Each structure stands twice: as structure tokens, then as C-alpha cells.
Amino acid sequence: MDQKPAIIFAQRQFPGFFLKGASQQNRYDAKVDWHGSPGQLVFRINGGSPSYARGNGTGATFTLTMSDFPAGLTPSTVTVTPVSASGLEGDPWIDKVFVFPFPDWLERSLGPDGAKVSFENGEIVTTLGFDFPTPHLAAEGPIDIPSFIPLLGGKFGLTETYASLEGRIHSTGLGEISISGATGFAALGQGMSGKIEGTGSFRLGPPGGLVFAGGSASLTLEGTLLQADRTSRCNRHGDRVQLAMPFDL
Numbered sequence: 001m002d003q004k005p006a007i008i009f010a011q012r013q014f015p016g017f018f019l020k021g022a023s024q025q026n027r028y029d030a031k032v033d034w035h036g037s038p039g040q041l042v043f044r045i046n047g048g049s050p051s052y053a054r055g056n057g058t059g060a061t062f063t064l065t066m067s068d069f070p071a072g073l074t075p076s077t078v079t080v081t082p083v084s085a086s087g088l089e090g091d092p093w094i095d096k097v098f099v100f101p102f103p104d105w106l107e108r109s110l111g112p113d114g115a116k117v118s119f120e121n122g123e124i125v126t127t128l129g130f131d132f133p134t135p136h137l138a139a140e141g142p143i144d145i146p147s148f149i150p151l152l153g154g155k156f157g158l159t160e161t162y163a164s165l166e167g168r169i170h171s172t173g174l175g176e177i178s179i180s181g182a183t184g185f186a187a188l189g190q191g192m193s194g195k196i197e198g199t200g201s202f203r204l205g206p207p208g209g210l211v212f213a214g215g216s217a218s219l220t221l222e223g224t225l226l227q228a229d230r231t232s233r234c235n236r237h238g239d240r241v242q243l244a245m246p247f248d249l
Contacts, residue, residue: 002035002036002037002084002086002088003035003088004040004082004089004090005032005033005034005035005036005082005083005084005088005089005090006032006033006035006082006090006091007030007031007032007041007059007080007082007090007091007093008031008032008033008059008219009030010028010029010030010031010080010093010095011028011029011053012026012027012028013026013027013029014026014050014122014123014124015049015171016027016052016097016123016124016170016171016172016173017100017164017171017173017204017205017206018066018069018098018099018100018124018171019071019099019100019101019102019115019117019169019204020099020100020101020102021065021115021117021126022066022067022099022117022124022126023065023066023117024066024117024124025063025064025065025066026045026063026064026065026066026118027061027062027063027065028061028062028064028078028080028094028232029059029061030059030060030061030082031058031059031164032058032059032060032082033083034055034079034082034084034085035084036084036085036086037084037085037086038052038054038055038056038057038085038086039055039082039083039084039086039087040053040060040082041053041055041060041080041081041082041083042056042080042081042083042133043060043064043066043078043079043081043108043157043238044078044079045068045069045076045077045078046070046076046077047077047079052062053207057236059205061076062080064078064100066124068097068122069097069099070128071097071099071101071206072098072100073100073101073206073208073209074099074101074103075096075097075098075206076096076098076099076192077094077095077096077097078094078095078097079092079093079094080092080093080094080095081215082086082097082106083095086249091115095208096207098143098172098205100204100209100210101204101209102115102210103209103210103211103212105178106128106210107135107244109130109132109165110128110130111130113141114128114129114130115127115128118148119158122172123170123171124171125168125169125170125171126168126169127166127167127168128165128166128167128168128169128177129164129165129166129167129202130162130164130165131162131163131164131165132162132163133162134167136160136161136162137158137161137162138157138158138159138160139160141155141159141160141186142155142156142157142158142159142185142186142187143155143156144156145177146180146244151188152187152188154188154189154198155187155191155210156186156187157186157187158185159182159183159184159185159186159191159193160182160183160184161181161182161183161184162181162183162203163179163180163181164179164181165178165179165187165198166179167202168177169204169210170204171204173203173204174181174201174202174203174204175201175202175203175204175210176199176200176201176202177199177200177201177202177215178198178199178200179196179197179198179199179217180195180197180198181195181196182194182195182196184223185223185225187225188225190223190225191223191225191226192221192222192223192225193221193222193223194219194220194221194226195219195220196217196218196219196220197218197220198215198216198217198218199217200212200213200214200216201213201214201215202234214236218247220227
């Protein structure tokens with residue numbers, strides 16, 4: 001009596017977790033005991049149409065494209081069934097593949113080119129980059145008040161104000177983020193300028209998908225503003241006013 005073929009083990013080229021937008025091919029290498037002449041592997045994603053991989057003396061290799069997996073907080077199921085040369089089916093081997101959507105705040109912030117996916121050092125990396133808001137606040141700078149208006153004549157209002165976010169999320173489940181930005185205010189012939197800097201980290205994995213794990217940011221202000229016969233100074237003696245804060249989402 002013929003024995004059923006058995007998958008001894010199978011492994012992906014890229015283990016871990018993924019974000020939507022990945023289109024790389026992920027190779028599976030399976031070691032199979034055919035109990036006779038090599039047959040084939042039949043594999044399906046979420047019970048869909050079957051695909052086939054011809055067996056060899058030690059097993060079989062097949063490739064799945066990451067864009068074939070729907071994004072969601074629950075995993076897709078890859079079912080692989082060995083079939084012997086005589087047509088006898090073995091027990092299926094099952095793999096769970098997580099392809100997570102972007103969280104809502106990130107989905108709304110990313111532009112058409114805000115996320116790029118690449119292969120680096122044996123893992124899949126999603127690189128993020130965008131400015132907020134778009135367009136920048138006061139992109140044209142402060143308004144000009146006519147010089148004949150007492151006290152207020154000259155530049156008045158916000159200078160260009162924005163924050164830039166850059167991040168990298170790895171299929172290993174780890175990620176990092178950095179924030180930089182600028183702001184300022186001009187009035188009364190003087191002005192203040194500010195910059196924001198920050199770093200943080202992501203986690204990628206079940207059950208929540210892409211989660212911001214926390215970080216810290218600092219806002220530095222420099223400048224001088226005059227009002228009538230009073231002086232309100234920031235950086236009066238060359239010092240900086242710096243506000244540091246933790247942040248979380």
C-alpha cells in the first residue's frame with residue numbers, strides 16, 4: 001500500500017510581517033518525503049484557485065507575490081498539499097501570512113509616493129516620507145503690512161510652518177521614525193523662529209498591525225518680539241527656549 005507524501009518543513013524567503021503595497025515575490029522552499037517518485041505541491045491563498053509546483057528529489061519550490069495577499073488585521077492562509085506521482089494526497093501544510101493596512105492617520109497623510117517598498121539585507125522594508133500639512137502653513141511667508149501703519153508696519157504673521165516625517169518599517173516587526181520641522185512668527189520689525197525635532201519607534205505585528213510605540217520631541221524657539229514700549233524677549237542672552245515632550249498616538 002502506498003504511503004501518503006508528507007511535507008517535513010517549509011520556509012519562506014521573507015518571514016515576518018508586511019505592509020500593504022509590497023509586491024515582492026516570496027519564495028517558499030519545502031522539503032517533502034514523497035514516499036516514491038516526486039509528485040507536485042498544490043498551493044492556495046485563502047482557499048482560492050490552485051497553483052502547482054513540480055516536485056524534485058528533496059521537495060519543491062514555489063513563489064507567491066505579496067500583492068496577492070489582501071491587507072487586513074487577520075492573516076491570510078496559505079495551504080500547501082503534497083500530491084505523490086501516483087496521485088495520493090498528503091496532509092496539508094498551512095502558513096499564516098500577515099499583510100497589514102496602514103493605520104488611518106498614516107493612510108490620510110501619505111501622498112501617492114509617500115511609501116516605497118524595497119528588499120534590503122534579507123528583509124522587506126517600507127520607507128515612509130511626507131510633510132504635514134500639505135501645502136505648508138504660510139508657505140508664502142508672513143503678510144506685508146504697509147509701513148505707514150504705526151507699530152504694525154512690515155512683516156506680520158506665521159513664517160512657513162510644517163513638519164516632515166521619515167520612517168522605515170521592517171518585516172522583522174520593528175520600525176523607526178524621525179520628525180523635523182520649522183515654524184516662526186514675524187511682527188513689529190522682529191521675529192521668532194522655531195524648529196521641531198523628534199524620534200520614535202514602530203511595532204509591526206498582530207493584533208494591531210502597525211502601532212506607534214512612542215518617542216520624544218523637542219521644540220526650540222529663538223528670537224525677539226517688541227510690543228509698544230515693552231520688550232518680550234526669547235533668547236535675550238543668546239539662550240534657547242526648548243520644550244521637550246514625550247508623544248504617543
